[in-house]
Amino acid sequence: MVDYSVNSSVALLLVNNPPVNALSHAVRKGLADGMLKATKDTKVKAIVIAGKGRTFPAGADIREFSGPGKEPWLVPVGNGIEASGKPVVAAIHGTCLGGGLEVALFCHYRVALKSARVGFPEVAIGILPGAAGTQRLPRVTGLPVAFDMITSGRHVPAEQAKKYGIIDEIVTGDIVNAGIRYAMIMVGKSTIPRRLRAKPVPDAENVQKYADAAMAHVKRKYKGYEAPVYCVKAVRASAEKPYDLGVENEKTLFNVVGKSGQARAQQYAFFAERVVGKWEMPGGNSQTAKPIPVRSTAVIGAGTMGTGIAVCILSAGLPCYLVEQNQKFLENGLKTIKALMEGSVKLGKISPEVGQRAASLLKPTMSYDDLTGVDLVIEAVYENLELKKEIFAKLDKVCKPSTILCSNTSSIDIDRIAVATKRPEKCVGVHFFAPAYHMKLLENIYSTKTSPDTAATVMKLGKTIGKVPILVKSCQGFLANRMNTPYGTESGFLVEEGALPWEVDQVMEDFGMPMGPFKVRDLSGLDVGSKITAEIAKTLGVTLTDETRFMAGNRYSHMNTVLANMGRLGRKSGKGWYKYEKAGGKIASIDDDVITVLNNHCKKLGIERRTISSQEIIERLMYSCINEGFKILEEGIAKRPEEIDISWLYGFTFPKYLGGPMYYANQVGLGRVYDRICYYHENFPFSKHWVPSQLLRRLSEQNIPMSQWMASPGARL
């Protein structure tokens, strides 16, 4: 796991634990043994630690967190490195993260390739740096940078890391040779002044000010998450305690937060994100399918979704045609894209160079004939089957035979669109979430005819444009929207039965959702929901009135439309489920008028309002969706619970510290969830989302925990 060799007078400890050289037990032992050997060998005058293959160690082996752990721990190994009288150089390439950066900080010198990145991403998996990182980084960078890096987990590019003092020199060429060259220069120099443990934390007397600011920041930005709070406490101690006591304190905090339910859930989410990249569909999978190279693209429609998608593509450095039917729409779209790109540069999401290059990559057009040679087209017009079919038929005629045709539909079965073409195997759904340039989920949808190579192409494209792609089978609403539907429906019923919209919102925000369901409705516009309902009613032949309570035998609430009909369209009109400071305002406040409307609505329908507990709100919103999630698995729409959890984490900003709804259900206990679903089914027989899933019933009756058949190793952590 650590290859030992001596070149001239320099010992090389080359970590060899693919794919990311994680610091497993064997690696830690290899480093300890290597240091001992190098220290004893009188011919050795300096030591280099580097990583074989793609990277310097990218951290501890997360899989080991579930076991009892085995000595040697990283801190004593690191102490051995630091105590060495022979200079030790960390030669960094790839990603030097977590425990990897801690090893580097124990070394006396750090050199890195320009392409390397360093960071402490532990916070993202619910823990804190546990091998003295919280004590050593502040001694190098000062407190503000240390608080920021450790609580955000961000990866810092090598050049920036050099400015922070983390990297001593940026080197070029082969990293091992560069490390050896650097080490040879350091031969004979005393290592004592390079030992971080003995250095003071700069500006330590102002720790209170920095720590308070950091704590306020993490409580606001990472509401509900425990790890960032622990990170602040650990870093703070670096300025308040002697080094050894600071390390001891870090260990105590690490042991508490590391055993928390949040840490387990976040580690599950880490692996789940990787598991969904290993997709399967009839006829192929991620190992066997061959993505076609995508060098040119086009987006049809320059509305909100089309422009957002174009921004994602351009930001990844891919050329993109933007197609609209008239000059005015096209110009509006171009303005939007320009503003979004400028915003991304300002926020540091993309570099100014990428922003500038995007302008030359964007090709506005009103002619489909320009698309003859593009590799992939994404149709992003509004949700209308006939229009989508018309566009697909046109594209089929003009595009080269190998072009992949994608629809950014949020619900329409892909088979129904693909019939308009002679290449159904090259048709596929790519469902982006609004705002498309921001939300990380990309729900790719295969139809009965989509080929595995086509699926592989959009899965790869998703990664290229910085999304987390999942692959699901086509059905009405696909995975994400189908499963999320009961969440909205049940929230509507709850306010009809007695809860107030702000009570429901508060409960769900306390649960961990960034915004309650009624604030979300106000944000997207009550007219939007109302129009969708009207469309559904039309298809079903139902005439909607204020008194309508059922649609096709299913319970229905008309309250949203009642408000929309009053001109309460949400934020944009200054009133919706809440009132706002102005039309387009963002500050939601309770509106007594809504209570009056609600009371009148219930009176008209003869509904007696009652007190509803927080527990009931959570159960009805979450368990109804979880039940649908199990049906989605039963029907093979999603292959694994991980696809479902990832869709909620990245499509609906479900809190990572709960892992996702399916992981959450497993934590609650499938038996308990199933019993409550049966209870609600008995009480609300006219809601099909309460009809219990057979799969859930089986698992619950046979007492099989979901973690047993989840693919992610994190599920068993």
Ligand SMILES: CC/C=C/CC(=O)SCCNC(=O)CCNC(=O)[C@H](O)C(C)(C)COP(=O)(O)OP(=O)(O)OC[C@H]1O[C@@H](n2cnc3c(N)ncnc32)[C@H](O)[C@@H]1OP(=O)(O)O
């Ligand atoms: C006591 C000391 C305590 C120290 C605390 C820590 O160090 S905690 C760990 C801190 N490090 C991290 O959190 C890094 C996690 N990894 C990543 O962010 C990324 O993997 C990467 C290093 C940036 C590389 O990204 P890339 O997209 O290139 O590859 P993948 O993410 O797909 O990963 C490849 C496979 O490697 C597995 N893996 C990655 N990191 C770890 C890890 N730290 N422990 C165990 N396994 C890891 C990952 O699951 C992939 O495996 P597959 O089986 O191929 O899916």
